[in-house]
Amino acid sequence: MNIEDIQQLTQYIIDEQPHIVVDKEICRSCDHRACVQSCPANCFTWNEETSLLSVVYETCLECGTCYVVCDKSALDWTYPRGGYGVNYRLT
Amino acid sequence: MAQYFDVIVVGAGPAGSMAALKLARDGLNVCLLERGRQPGAKNMFGGLLHNTPALNETIPSFWEKAPLQRHVHTKILAFMTPESAVSLTFENENFDRPPYNGYTVLRPAFDSWLADEAVKAGALLLCDCTAEDLIVKDGQVIGVTVKGREGELRANIVIAADGVLSFLAEKAGQRKDLRPADMGIGIKLLLGLSEETINERFHLVRDQGADIAFLGIPEGIRGGSFLYTNRDSLSVGMVMHLDSLKKSGRVPYDVLEELLQHSQVRKLVKGAVPLEYSAHLVPEGGIKAVPRVYTDGMMLVGDAAGLCYTNGINLEGINLAMTSGALAAETAIKAVESHDYSAAMLSLYKKKLDESFILKDMKKFKKSVDMMHIDRLYKTYPQVLAGIMEKIYKIDGTPRTKILNLARREALREIGLKDVITDGIKIGRALL
Numbered sequence: 001m002n003i004e005d006i007q008q009l010t011q012y013i014i015d016e017q018p019h020i021v022v023d024k025e026i027c028r029s030c031d032h033r034a035c036v037q038s039c040p041a042n043c044f045t046w047n048e049e050t051s052l053l054s055v056v057y058e059t060c061l062e063c064g065t066c067y068v069v070c071d072k073s074a075l076d077w078t079y080p081r082g083g084y085g086v087n088y089r090l091t
Numbered sequence: 092m093a094q095y096f097d098v099i100v101v102g103a104g105p106a107g108s109m110a111a112l113k114l115a116r117d118g119l120n121v122c123l124l125e126r127g128r129q130p131g132a133k134n135m136f137g138g139l140l141h142n143t144p145a146l147n148e149t150i151p152s153f154w155e156k157a158p159l160q161r162h163v164h165t166k167i168l169a170f171m172t173p174e175s176a177v178s179l180t181f182e183n184e185n186f187d188r189p190p191y192n193g194y195t196v197l198r199p200a201f202d203s204w205l206a207d208e209a210v211k212a213g214a215l216l217l218c219d220c221t222a223e224d225l226i227v228k229d230g231q232v233i234g235v236t237v238k239g240r241e242g243e244l245r246a247n248i249v250i251a252a253d254g255v256l257s258f259l260a261e262k263a264g265q266r267k268d269l270r271p272a273d274m275g276i277g278i279k280l281l282l283g284l285s286e287e288t289i290n291e292r293f294h295l296v297r298d299q300g301a302d303i304a305f306l307g308i309p310e311g312i313r314g315g316s317f318l319y320t321n322r323d324s325l326s327v328g329m330v331m332h333l334d335s336l337k338k339s340g341r342v343p344y345d346v347l348e349e350l351l352q353h354s355q356v357r358k359l360v361k362g363a364v365p366l367e368y369s370a371h372l373v374p375e376g377g378i379k380a381v382p383r384v385y386t387d388g389m390m391l392v393g394d395a396a397g398l399c400y401t402n403g404i405n406l407e408g409i410n411l412a413m414t415s416g417a418l419a420a421e422t423a424i425k426a427v428e429s430h431d432y433s434a435a436m437l438s439l440y441k442k443k444l445d446e447s448f449i450l451k452d453m454k455k456f457k458k459s460v461d462m463m464h465i466d467r468l469y470k471t472y473p474q475v476l477a478g479i480m481e482k483i484y485k486i487d488g489t490p491r492t493k494i495l496n497l498a499r500r501e502a503l504r505e506i507g508l509k510d511v512i513t514d515g516i517k518i519g520r521a522l523l
Contacts, residue, residue, distance in 0.1 A: 005342075006280060013128065036337055040278045040343040040370035040515060063370040064256045065276050068269045069337055079258070082126045082239020083219030088199050088226040090281055090324075091135045091369040 007041060007059060015084035018057040019077070020066070026074035027053035035066040035075070061086050096122045096215075096246040098423050099235060101222040103130035103257060105409050106393025108205040109416035112149060117210035117424050122244060123214045124237070125208065128222040131202030131254065134252075135279060135369035136409060138319035138326035139163065139302060140196040144191055145417040147190060150208060152248035154189060158200040158322035161300025162191035168404065170473040171307035171356070172182070176355045177476050187299065195319045195326065196302045197281075222253060225262045225389070231432065232263065232388030247390045247432045248423050252416065255372045257395035263300075265382045265391065272464070273376025275314065278343050279328030280351075282363035283415045286323045288515030292359065293320055304404070307473035308353055309346040312339045313466060316350045318359060325363055327351070330373055332408070332464070373408065375398045377460035378453040383439040384444065390419045400442075400452045400521060402459045403428040403468070418443040462521035466508060475501045 007064050020043070027033065034055070036044040041061045045054050062085055067077040079085070100111045103125035111123040127133040138160075146153055154162070164187050169178035186192045203434070210216050221238045226234035226243060234245035251259040255274075260266035284292075293301040305316040314331030329350060348354055374380060374397040381397040384390060392398075393412030400407045423441040425431050444450045462468070478501040483494065492500070502511055 006365050009367050010369065032337070034337045037340060037342055038276070038333065040276065042342070042344070044222075063276065063371040064269075064372050065333060065370070067153050067256065068333055068372065069271055078223075079126055079221045079238075079410055082221040082237065083128055084239075085133070087128055087132050088135060088367065088369055089132075090367045091198055091279065091326075 010061070011087045011089060012058060013084050013087050014058050015080050017081065018055070019080040019085070020055050020057045020060060022053055022055055023074045023076075024052055025040040026072050030072055030074065034069040038065050038069050040065065092123070094244055096120045096244065097427050098122075098248045098250060099124065099246040100250045100252055100268060101235060102252035102254060102395070103216060103301060104134050104202055104252055104254065104393060104412065105205060106395075106412035106416035107250065108202065108209050109145070109149065109413040110250050110252065110392060110420040111206070111209035111214040112212050113417055113420035114423060115209055115214040117420075118213075119424065119427060121209075121211055121214040122246070123216045124220045124222055124244070125206070125216065125218045126239065127218060129199070129203055129218055130216070131199035132204035134198040134202055135277070135371045136198060137277060137279065137317045137328065137330070137406070138195050138321070140201065141195045141332040141407055141410040142190055143413050144193050145414040149417065153512060154191060154194070157206050158197075159462055160195040160197060160296050161185070161295070163193040163195065163297065163302045164299035164353075167301065167303040168304045169303060169305045170476050171353065171355065172474050173310065173353070173479065175477040177480050184307040193302070195302075195321050202390055210351055215357070222259060225249065225259060230387055232386065234447045237260070238523055247388070248426060248437075250392055250419050250423065251389060251393050251395045252392045255374050255394040257391065259389070260382060260391050260395055263386050263389055265386060266379055267382045267397070267490070270376065270380075271337060273374065273380045275330040275373035275375040276333055276336060276343070276370065277328060277330045277373050278370045279326055280347065280368050281366045282327060283323065283358055283366045284325055284360075285362040288362070289320050289323065289325070293450050295320065305350070305356070307469060308350050308356075308382070309341070310349065311470050312341065312346065313464065313469050315469070316336075318356070324366060325360060327356070327360060330452075332375070335466075353464055373406070375460070375463070377401075378450070378457045379460070381453070385434055385439075385440050387434045388432050390440050391418045391421065392419045398453070400449075400456065401463065402456050403463055414447060414449055415444060416493045418447060456521065458517070459521040462517050467510065467514060471505050475505050
């Protein structure tokens, strides 16, 4: 069983408005970047060369892990607009 | 869009739909808001709907009507190390007849069914609506603003059933800090497997189901794993304390892989096909993390109120959620009768929670939250247990040791005497 691909099984209705916005300046000086490691959907990537944190909000499972582990107030995190975002069909 | 209701319920999960159902049955004008395309679209849990008398009282013989998967007949508790498993199986004929002790359930189907019951009773269900903010006048909550279908909705009472992150509780200044140590992250993979294979593999007949809890996986993280049998699928996943996951430096995918690759689990999921991946937070802070559950014009129910009970063996939330929804509805009915929506009136809801099993259990087992933070519980003790069992069974021509000496030696090799005693006291205080 290859679990690298499991996230493709989950359906999303993608909004053009992001519901997660990071403050790249705060993230640059963060000493743990726990969001990158803890997110169950791998939404966060830290680029060592550019010292930039990037977010892919489109595959967010809306669990709130990043929102809870971020202790630098660097995340502007809300639920997506009604009808958008993750759309569980089976679970 | 500006409409007026007796009560607005935010969130069509188990707590919210139960509240809306009770209110609509009583003839109140109720609006049930859901941010997903349909109820359950945003919801996941491990998979067990525990026996909930409040549900059975509201919908008698609900097990004949609700979209349930299997009733839980076989309970297995397994202590795991990377090489071994020590497990305890409990089967009871009483769990094999109504009212069943619990069911495996898939949330999009179950949550849609319960919300539909509320609609049939007269509630207005509005999907695609994220409640964004509260409308407050003179300190009294009088409605919500909606993101999705832009507009305002007004009511005498708002019931916030908006889940573990409850942004409405936050807007009202009610929400407590969401501490990583008080939060569990649940991740789950739904795996398709034929009904026949599941019955054979887990020794089940008819609608019988199995619930397996694995302690010791993931290794070195405070948490546990689960496997539940649905009709023709398996729910496999884990719940971990967020602070412990963070400290471990491991990524959730890697931890899920560890579970699926464990020799004991691999044979149970062999041939199964991944169907859907999901994640959700669990409020595991216990009674100390429960906020004030009412204010002027508003009540908090279910996960939004932090209602979750755990003692390390059981993890209950959905039954607490539905029951709290029913109690909030009873309170709202009284408030509407007396045209009094003040905090003083709505404090009746807190009184009802105090008198119910919900807060009684959470208070009685308040120390189990500390117990659950003993790191050794998740790695060292399963190792000690497996070590004892291995030495009991192993035959290699060397002289044997009596069991008590064996246990003492195994325990003290892994853990110091002081820690064994401290842990024993903590566990004793929590559970005995």
